[in-house]
Amino acid sequence: MNRRIISTAIFLLGAGLASQTSIAASQEPIQPIEPAKVTNASPGRTRQEALFRPAPVEIWLHLLQFLPQPVDGGHRQHQDLDR
Amino acid sequence: VTSGSRPDQRADRTITPASTIAQFWDGRAADLKAQAGGPIANPGEMGFSTPWRSACCRPSPATSKNSRKPSAANKIDIDKVTNSIAAFEDTLVTPNSRFDKWLKGDKKALTANELAGYQLFKETGCVACHNGPAVGGNSFQKFGVVEPYKGDSKAEGRAAVTGKDADRFNFKVPTLRNVEMTYPYFHDGAANTLPEAVDTMARIQLGKKFTPEENAKVVAFLKTLTGDQPNFKLPILPPSADATPRPTPFDKK
Numbered sequence: 001m002n003r004r005i006i007s008t009a010i011f012l013l014g015a016g017l018a019s020q021t022s023i024a025a026s027q028e029p030i031q032p033i034e035p036a037k038v039t040n041a042s043p044g045r046t047r048q049e050a051l052f053r054p055a056p057v058e059i060w061l062h063l064l065q066f067l068p069q070p071v072d073g074g075h076r077q078h079q080d081l082d083r
Numbered sequence: 084v085t086s087g088s089r090p091d092q093r094a095d096r097t098i099t100p101a102s103t104i105a106q107f108w109d110g111r112a113a114d115l116k117a118q119a120g121g122p123i124a125n126p127g128e129m130g131f132s133t134p135w136r137s138a139c140c141r142p143s144p145a146t147s148k149n150s151r152k153p154s155a156a157n158k159i160d161i162d163k164v165t166n167s168i169a170a171f172e173d174t175l176v177t178p179n180s181r182f183d184k185w186l187k188g189d190k191k192a193l194t195a196n197e198l199a200g201y202q203l204f205k206e207t208g209c210v211a212c213h214n215g216p217a218v219g220g221n222s223f224q225k226f227g228v229v230e231p232y233k234g235d236s237k238a239e240g241r242a243a244v245t246g247k248d249a250d251r252f253n254f255k256v257p258t259l260r261n262v263e264m265t266y267p268y269f270h271d272g273a274a275n276t277l278p279e280a281v282d283t284m285a286r287i288q289l290g291k292k293f294t295p296e297e298n299a300k301v302v303a304f305l306k307t308l309t310g311d312q313p314n315f316k317l318p319i320l321p322p323s324a325d326a327t328p329r330p331t332p333f334d335k336k
Contacts, residue, residue, distance in 0.1 A: 029210040030218050032183040033260065033310065036174035 103220035108254050108270040110223060111244045115169035120161065177261055177310030185307070193307055200304030203297055208289050217258040218308060226254050226270070229290035232283075236271035263306045277302045 104110065106118035122128040182201075184192035193201070204210060213219040223241050226232050232252070241250035254270050267273065268280035281301050285291045293301065 028186060029205065029214040030182070030186070031216045032186045033176055033178050033180075033216045035178045036176045 103217060103258060104222060104255060108238070108257075109240050109244050110255050115172050116165050119165040119168035119172070123161070123164075175313050177312055180260070180308050180310035182304075182307040183310065194303070196300055197303045197307050200300035200302070201307075203293075203301050204304055207285065207291055209284070209301075212256045212288075213259050218260055219256040220258040222256050223250070223253045224256050224288075226252050227287050230287040232287055234269070234271050234273050236273070238270055240270070259305060259308055261309050261312075263309055277305060281305070 106112035106115060107121075112118035112121060181192045181197075204213075212222060212224050215221050226240065239251050241253035241255075242248065244250075262268075263277060266277070267275050268277070269283075274280040274283055278298050281298050282293060285293050285298075
């Protein structure tokens, strides 16, 4: 019980101090400046967009994996080269 | 550095630009996008003519060799260029100055001398114009309220944009963020040091003469407005090729 009262008191004290600080800051004629919010943090996507027509190319790349694969992993045999 | 189309004015600042009322000292660009297009086309700066600008907006030969034909959605034009520059400039903020830390509750972030400077800054009336997150930049004000400003510049400020006589010598109030790093001061760059700028501002704007001690305190406060500077990697551009369009030197135009 006592522990609960103490933790509640500490929480309220902390919250009070925090709100006092923010009130003090808002009463000043100058306000803090916040870091920039970068909304387009995706350089990989941007580069892709610049180089390809995104949707069709991506669809074909995805479809390629469903094509039947050669048993030898795609390596041509010597006899194939001789033909 | 002077502003290209206004050689009688020093370049406006691009740090913390988004929170300002308009761009350039006379506010001739409404926003960052409008500002970004100015220097590209300005004959006194980059001087890109329309055909040259169009050529530059095409992928360079080195890039286009390795890429497919761009779709309409991927086409680069001057509109996209200025949008991109504006988006980049939007990120040029400098948070975490010692004064910001003090505002957020770190009472040890400022010395007694710097705090005394801030008190003077408020009590004297500087905050009437230099306020808000950018410590200025949010209004146009007459330069020389109490006493006319005597300088060599022929710039007439906002009147050059609006054509109104009432706007003569009205300039955008500059942000004071990072002010210790942005000398020389005023629209014409006439003040080389912060003490000189503070002295002139107090005299012609507020009709007050600071003692050397008071001036030093205000300057000490202003130096607490320096925040974390932008840090970014410069892009590695593709090499130029024989087909890359070349600029025409200014003296051959």
